[in-house]
Amino acid sequence: MSIDTQADDETADARIAEGNAAHDQERHHDGGEGHGGGGDGGGHHESPEVVDGRQRMAIWLFIGGDMVILAGLLFTYLYLRGTNTEGHWMNMVGYTGHPWSYYYNVLFVKGGSLPNPTTVSVNPVSAGFYWFVTLVTVVSAGIIWFGEKRLRASRDAKSFVPIASLATVVALVALVLTIVQLRQIPEIFVTQNDSAYMAYTSYSSAILVLEGSALIHMVVLAFLGLGLSIRASRGVISGDKWYQVRLVRLFWVWVAISSVIVAAVVTTVNTIH
Amino acid sequence: MTTTLEHTAVAEESQGGGLARYQNAGTAVAGGVLFAFLFWLIARKTMDPTGEAFNDQVTTILGCGWIIGFWFGIGAFNGPMRWLLGRDHSRADDLYYAGHNQGRARYWKYTTDHKVVGVQYIIVTMGLLGVGGLLAMAIRTELIMPGNHFVNQQVYNAFISLHGMIMILALIVAIAGPWANFVMPIMIGARDMAFPRLNALSLWTLVSAASLLVAVAAVGGLTMGWVVLAPITDQNGVGMDLFALTIVVFAVSSTVGGVNVVCTILTMRTKGMTLERVPIFVWGAITTSALALYAFPFFFLVEVLQLLDRNVATSFFVSGGGGTGWLQANLFWLMGHPEVYVILTPAVAACFEIAAVMARKPVFSYRTAVAAMVGLSGLSILVWAHHMFTSGWAPTLGGPFMVTTEIISIPTGLFFLVLIGTLWRGHIWMKLPTIWMFGFIANFIIGGITGIYLSDIPIDNQLHGTMFVTAHFHYIFVGSVLFGAVAALAFWFPKVTGRFLDEFLGRISFWLVFIGVQVTFLAMFASGLKGMPRRVSSYSVIFDHTNLITTIGAYIIMSGMLVLLGAIIKSWGHGEPSGPNPWHANSLEWMVPTPPPLENFDVMPVITEDPYNFREEMVRS
Known part of the structure; x- marks a missing residue:
């Protein structure tokens, strides 16, 4: 391998000095990772754009991994529906029991003994509520996207703080709604061989598992949104240093898109084939 | 050699690091134990003790406590918390995290320098191989004669499962872990990995997962093989929960590592280092990492679903609730077969590298080599169902999956073409790396060809679940990958330590292991052809001779590995000094001092030709 060193010693010293200055700048630009980094000219000569390009590739790769998980989750949903093993996609055919809420009412609210058990039936989750949660997620993504565009256009980091905070709050709302949604998933009490x-x-x-996945994504979004708010208020993100906002927005939008995909599947393909 | 960072940051150094100054492997273990205990207490208080899943829930929560506490203790959360609070690292912090002036202590910390991470991977891999190897010897000792009962059947099953999973984890990281970290960034002319802190995270996440896996033995073990197919997993105790948690964490580790490697290679090559000029090992690293990014999310998912089935009464794989074991089998093998190539490809790429340097010739048809690695990775995602030929799942798809599996023999054949073409009429330097590489070639032929037999449905129907299959994949994993890993170790050992791996002991080790592999696994093929099933602790007397031979072979392998361990220990401290470029190679890792300084290069190189352009006089010498 034929190699040219880039410069003689004098020029190299100048490059090193320049590089160290750039290093400082980069560190405060984007919270750059690690102790150096490379790229075309080596760690000390990298522009924020080079660092941003690398980080964007990483985000896309992480999103790619997340896409594989989503594909696996949807495969799981559709496979279980398609096979409908033992007729149990929704209804526990052949088993006797009651919805959990029925038992709850009998035992803890109204009191008294249980009536004869009947075949358990599970109803699909509420399509309206599912789409409402999705809408809130999409709105939060829209807010962060708007904030990024505004930041890049106006270079005004101060105005970005409330926008990032609003997006965080909306993500938290989506998170709470997802918890509510999780609590509505129909559980059942099955009675079998004298045990329930x-x-x-x-x-x-x-x-x-689909809603659990959404919940974890919401927690991540809330963390990222809060981080953007704090960093913008501390001046780490500014009119010239907006790259991390774009990175977060990319992930945020992906989460919104995945929410739409999931909502579309589970609210339309929800009967036994 | 002083580095650019050192020139300017020495004065600030004493201020850097923050909390990380107090964090190391010891605090990680302490944090893990403390959090595990706290989580265990919380679980006992909050979970329903009368519930069927109580023990599973307590164990899973305890395992989560270990992981979180370990990460806290090692410093994995420092970076995210500082990001959240807008307090990014200063240069002094970065220098501290890079392990500057910390001596050997940096090997026990959350160090970001890629070379330290590479050495940490070597140690972790050797530890895992040691534990897995001991379990292998226990298994073979049990099978030395029919009706033997050194251990009871449940313990035997636990040995089988843990041996399988520990070895799989060890081999996944055996080559990509050390060498995609230690040498790859230097090979491409980078100062470090793209995301050094993620690099440390990947390593320590693996350590936290591996320790959890070893702990499975303490809670009753895992008794249904490393594939843990449902619904038999229902019969396993809480060891299954820790196992599933291990895999979830390991998938996070490999994803983080994979992203880092891909970003480093695609965005951090020095000037002139085009993708056609990168050393061939770099292609092995990127195809492996990209494949891992596809495969391991499935591993993550399938074990999350297992945990949910066991802990919160879901019905993904439980047919009584509407689930199906075939779902689990599909999700598992969507990961399971690509994972074979995640393990194999770095070994092949390392052998390409060694063949070119030691034969003083360019890689024969470099583009073919790249196409074979990329093609193999791509095809590997289309073959998963050949593991399910005899399961009864979708018989009509058997034909197509048989064809896709057999097509894989084309890129695999190209590997041999490239290797033999590179060596053909070369001035072969028969040093230790070369010898182990030849061992790789010989064993890979046997492992590869028997794989073609098994992809054929009629033969698979006869041999599925027999020792023939076990022998086949051991020829791949032990005969090929382990030989490739040792070849890579012998090749780059001088760059890590400045010393040669002891040639004499290394050759003794080679012959012992090589002969041991043939004795062990050829006899195992014979057992399989006679119909001996896998995963049994006792067997009919008709299999006694071949099993005795197999066990003798296993002890020969073990003795060879012990000699190799002795060679490594001896050479690391007192080996023959090697100088910076003992193999007279042209790629960048050999152009920097040994050991390479922090950030590798004072002035970035510009590349003007490929790394295999050996000059005439060099070839003659």
């Missing part, structure tokens, strides 16, 4: 136990049908299981 709580279980989810395969439909409820698939919904549970």
